[in-house]
Every structure is written in C-alpha cells, then in structure tokens.
Amino acid sequence: MKSKEIGRTGNIYYVVIFLLIGAIILSAVYSVSIGQVNIPFKQTMDILLHSLTNGRLGSLDQVESESYLNIILQVRMPRVIYALLIGMGLSLCGTVMQAVVQNPLADPYILGISSGASLGATFAILVGFGSGAFLSQFGVAFGAFVGAIFASIAVLVLSSIGGKATSVKLVLSGVVLGALCSSFSSLIIFFANNAEGIKSVTFWSMGSLASSSWDRTPIMAVIVLLGCGMFLFQHRVLNTMLLGDESAITLGINLSAFRKLYMVITALITGTMVAYAGMIGFVGLIIPHISRGIFGADHKRLVPGALLLGGLFLIWADILSRILIHNVELPIGIITSVIGSPLFIYMIVKKGYNFGG
Structure with missing residues (x-):
C-alpha cells in the first residue's frame, strides 16, 4: 500500500515538472511577442521555429516586417534567457543557503554578497578604475563581481576564526560584513560629486535585464548551469544540513567543509548574476518556500522544482516590468519586491507552515 502511494506521489511530481517546463516555454514565447512593438503570437512562433530548426520548420512568408526578426532574435530572446x-x-542559491545556515529567512544575499557587490559597483561607477586602466573596460560588472567575491571570502575567513564555521557564525559574519560594505558605499556616494553616477548606482541597485545580450549570455549560462548540475546531485548533504551537525557526525558527513564549498559556489553564481543584472530581491527568498510547499523538504525534488519555478517567476516579472506602464520599463527588482513581500507575509501567517517540511 505504501509503495503505491509513493508511486502516485512520484507520478504527480513528474506531471508538475512537465507542466512547469511547458509553462516556461509558453511564457518565453509570449515574452518575446510583447513590448513597445507587439508581434502577433503566430508570427513569433514561425520566427522561433524557423530559427531553432534552421529553416526546416516555420515559415517566414507570413511575417509582416523584417524588423520583427531582429527584435525577437537579437533583443528579446537574450532577455528571456x-x-x-x-x-x-x-x-x-536561496534553496542552498537556507539549508546551509538552517534559516528559513536566508537568501542568496544573506552572507554580505549583495553589499559587497553594491560596494564594487558603486566604486566602479563613481570612482572608476581610471580611463587608461586595463580594468576600466569591464566597468560595473567587474566591480560588482569582485566586490561580491571579496565579501564572500571575508565572511568565510571571519566565520572560521576560533574553530569551524557554523551556520550561526556564517549568518553573523554576513551581517557584519554587509553593514561594513554598505557604510563604505554610502561614504563613496556622500563624497561623490556626480549626480548622473549616483542615479546610475540607484538604478543598478533596483535590478534590470536591459543589459542582456548574446555576448554576455554564455558566461552566465555556463556558471549558472554548472552550479545547477552540481547541486542536483547534492540532495543527500543538503537534507543532512537540515538535521544539524550532530546528526551529520553520526552519518560521517563533514558539514563544515561542505558549507564552505557551497558558499564559494553560491557566491560565484550570485556574484555573476548581480554583476550583470544588479540587485533582484525576494526571488531567492520566496521561491524556495513556495517550492517546499509544493514538492516537500526533500532536496532531491525541491531543487529541480525551485529551479523551474524561479525561472518561470522571473520571466513573468520581466514581462510585468515592461507592460505595466506604457513605454516605460520598471526596474525588475521593484516588481519582484512588490510580488514577493505579500507572498512572504502570507507564508509567515499561514498556519501549519514548517521550514523542515
């Protein structure tokens, strides 16, 4: 009887996964269809099919304008990806960090990564690397990435002082480093005599996908997909982290070493995303909770579900950022915060919600 129930649950899980994949595909097609120039859905499908199959499927005969090709393939497709x-x-990263620090309020930025990235970006925008410097060609993305990585390394070092890094020490170290980086960012802004630069820092801190391009996509794709591929096979360790260090010792797992490894990988992923798109809040906080409510606390199912839900959520957040106000693109961080805050409040007051399952 029990095996039959497990089988039915497994079948439902795969149905939900396939539904999410289908929703992502449809949402992506819809996303590249709309904007300041609305393109009919059928013509969008023809263009995409023709492009993806190298002309074997989809006809361009019904496409009204050649500009539709450039709009979809060169402007909107990189943005959707x-x-x-x-x-x-x-x-x-949110799912992993919540397990690493055993805290349901953890997100990708909890360890000072966001503050470090903000400091690096603020320095790059308002101070710069010098017009003749080699680093100047990388600009804001380079500054934000370096800031995020240095903040993460500092948290690792600080949390390891006086013994092994524990979840409590990691969180406290992240709070301290985050406050320190934020104060230095504020100091740079205070002394900067650059109104346009301050405006750029503010806009960057809200998050945006406007800088998306095919040139930047491969780097992000490699880092994110490699990270996803690795953590899909780390469910046993992630589940053990929820049980605590004492249970891990009996199972022969060194959680301190895994915490450091996971922190380095999540910092690399988060630093790359922040460097290219700025600060996009609440995604890494609420999506793991929603996924946990749908798929349960077992990371073998939770991680794939969170990946798909997160991708679907941000595609729609980007759609809303472009269509809510005519001819105006809102920073996507505002959209995710407006949607995420009520959802998170609901989950807090919902009876019976439990971090562990």
Whole structure:
C-alpha cells in the first residue's frame, strides 16, 4: 500500500515538472511577442521555429516586417534567457543557503554578497578604475563581481576564526560584513560629486535585464548551469544540513567543509548574476518556500522544482516590468519586491507552515 502511494506521489511530481517546463516555454514565447512593438503570437512562433530548426520548420512568408526578426532574435530572446537563468540561479542559491545556515529567512544575499557587490559597483561607477586602466573596460560588472567575491571570502575567513564555521557564525559574519560594505558605499556616494553616477548606482541597485545580450549570455549560462548540475546531485548533504551537525557526525558527513564549498559556489553564481543584472530581491527568498510547499523538504525534488519555478517567476516579472506602464520599463527588482513581500507575509501567517517540511 505504501509503495503505491509513493508511486502516485512520484507520478504527480513528474506531471508538475512537465507542466512547469511547458509553462516556461509558453511564457518565453509570449515574452518575446510583447513590448513597445507587439508581434502577433503566430508570427513569433514561425520566427522561433524557423530559427531553432534552421529553416526546416516555420515559415517566414507570413511575417509582416523584417524588423520583427531582429527584435525577437537579437533583443528579446537574450532577455528571456537572462530572466530564465537568473531566476534559476537565485532560486538555487536561496534553496542552498537556507539549508546551509538552517534559516528559513536566508537568501542568496544573506552572507554580505549583495553589499559587497553594491560596494564594487558603486566604486566602479563613481570612482572608476581610471580611463587608461586595463580594468576600466569591464566597468560595473567587474566591480560588482569582485566586490561580491571579496565579501564572500571575508565572511568565510571571519566565520572560521576560533574553530569551524557554523551556520550561526556564517549568518553573523554576513551581517557584519554587509553593514561594513554598505557604510563604505554610502561614504563613496556622500563624497561623490556626480549626480548622473549616483542615479546610475540607484538604478543598478533596483535590478534590470536591459543589459542582456548574446555576448554576455554564455558566461552566465555556463556558471549558472554548472552550479545547477552540481547541486542536483547534492540532495543527500543538503537534507543532512537540515538535521544539524550532530546528526551529520553520526552519518560521517563533514558539514563544515561542505558549507564552505557551497558558499564559494553560491557566491560565484550570485556574484555573476548581480554583476550583470544588479540587485533582484525576494526571488531567492520566496521561491524556495513556495517550492517546499509544493514538492516537500526533500532536496532531491525541491531543487529541480525551485529551479523551474524561479525561472518561470522571473520571466513573468520581466514581462510585468515592461507592460505595466506604457513605454516605460520598471526596474525588475521593484516588481519582484512588490510580488514577493505579500507572498512572504502570507507564508509567515499561514498556519501549519514548517521550514523542515
């Protein structure tokens, strides 16, 4: 009887996964169809099929304008892929960090990564690397990435002082480093005599997918997908982290070493995403909770579900950022916060919700 119930549950899980994949595909097609120039859905499908199959499927005879090809393939498709990858990456990092620090309020930015990235980006925008410097060609993305990585390394070092890194020490170290980086960012802004630069820092801190391009996509795709591939096979360790260090010792698992490894990988993923798209909040916080409510606390099912839900969520957040106000693109971080805050409040007051399952 019990095996039959497990089988039925497994079948439902795979049905939900396939439904999410289908929803992502349809949402992606819809996303590239709309904007300041609305393209009919059928023509969008023809263009995409023709492009993806190298002309074997889809006809361009019914496409009204050649400009539709450039709009879809060169402008909107990289943006959709950006949204999918960043949504997957933030959800993955949020799921992992909640297990690493055993805290349901953890997100990808809890360890000072966001503050470190903000400091690096603020420095790049308002101070710069010098017009003749080699690093100047990388600009804001380079500054944000370096800031995020240095903040993560500092948290690792600080949390390891006086013994092994525990979940409590990691959180406290992240809070301290985050406050320190934020104060230095504020100091740079205070002394900067650059109104346009301050405006750029503010806009960057809200998050945006406007900088998406095919040139930048491969780097992000490799880092995010490699991270996803690795954590899909780490469910046993992630489940053990929820049980605590004492249970891990009896199972022969060194959680301290895994915490450091997972922190380095999540910092690399988060730093890359923040460097290219700025600060996009709440995705890594609420999506793991929603996924846990749907798929349960077992990371073998939770991680794939969170990846797909995160990608779908950010695609739709990007759609809303472009269509809510006519001819105006809202920063996507505002959309995710407006949607995420009520959802998270609902989950807090919902009776019977439990972090562990």
